[in-house]
Amino acid sequence: MSARFISLEGGEGVGKSTQARRLADALRTRGLDVLLTREPGGSPGAEAIRSLLLEGDANRWSPGAEALLFAAARADHVTRTIDPALSEGQWVICDRFLDSSRAYQGMAGGVGDAAIQNLHQIGSDGRLPDRTLVLALTDTDAAARADARDAGCPDRIGGRASDFHAEVAQAFRDFARDDPERIRLVDASGSEGEVTERLLAALADLLP
Numbered sequence: 001m002s003a004r005f006i007s008l009e010g011g012e013g014v015g016k017s018t019q020a021r022r023l024a025d026a027l028r029t030r031g032l033d034v035l036l037t038r039e040p041g042g043s044p045g046a047e048a049i050r051s052l053l054l055e056g057d058a059n060r061w062s063p064g065a066e067a068l069l070f071a072a073a074r075a076d077h078v079t080r081t082i083d084p085a086l087s088e089g090q091w092v093i094c095d096r097f098l099d100s101s102r103a104y105q106g107m108a109g110g111v112g113d114a115a116i117q118n119l120h121q122i123g124s125d126g127r128l129p130d131r132t133l134v135l136a137l138t139d140t141d142a143a144a145r146a147d148a149r150d151a152g153c154p155d156r157i158g159g160r161a162s163d164f165h166a167e168v169a170q171a172f173r174d175f176a177r178d179d180p181e182r183i184r185l186v187d188a189s190g191s192e193g194e195v196t197e198r199l200l201a202a203l204a205d206l207l208p
């Protein structure tokens, strides 16, 4: 059974980072070698770009410049971290990937999906996950979880208006509808353990 590339997606506070860790543990328990990584970041160059993206003034970058920086970070992450791990037979679980750029910069940010896909083709040879799990929660519940975690101090993009985040959530739902083989919506309500079980069920056809 070959290694698989899994991404976790969704808006702020839905539980992606929590579930990325839990899913990695669950797969390790099944005997798989797992690399847990995240975006923006996941390689030294991409982590340096992460601070440029998440710190500073709300209008620090134009939408286009922001999309280019995310694409550049992703290109480094794919080349230096993700591709080598997959080549060595490791399963890769990535906390956010291309679909975040499609939702945040492409749809909510107005850059457009075709432009984001073009940048991904140039930077990362169009590399796609084998399965993308979108954690879905009501906007109110997600905002409550994010507020409890961030104590009123979100990062540069997390702090955008609620309309922006509603557009992001809608974009993820549209992506899942348009590409049901790769992208699955998973109910993120309930306990952490319940959500992990749903994620494993959404990966059942890929698991050894």
Ligand SMILES: Nc1ncnc2c1ncn2[C@@H]1O[C@H](COP(=O)(O)OP(=O)(O)O)[C@@H](O)[C@H]1O
Pocket (backbone or CB within 6 Å): 010, 011, 012, 013, 014, 015, 016, 017, 018, 019, 145, 146, 148, 149, 188, 189, 190, 191, 192, 193, 195
């Ligand atoms: N199933 C859950 N039920 C209640 N709280 C949760 C659940 N999953 C995560 N949390 C909490 O919600 C907050 C946001 O979770 P996190 O994993 O950081 O989300 P994300 O990475 O999607 O922004 C954290 O404080 C986390 O402990």
Ligand SMILES: Cc1cn([C@H]2C[C@H](O)[C@@H](COP(=O)(O)OP(=O)(O)O)O2)c(=O)[nH]c1=O
Pocket (backbone or CB within 6 Å): 011, 012, 013, 016, 017, 039, 040, 054, 070, 095, 096, 097, 098, 100, 101, 102, 104, 105, 155, 157, 158
């Ligand atoms: C990967 C990626 C993240 N982002 C944003 C989403 C988040 O607001 C921010 C950082 O992501 P992250 O640290 O995962 O935040 P959170 O845990 O709150 O979900 O970067 C984009 O706008 N485009 C992208 O391509």
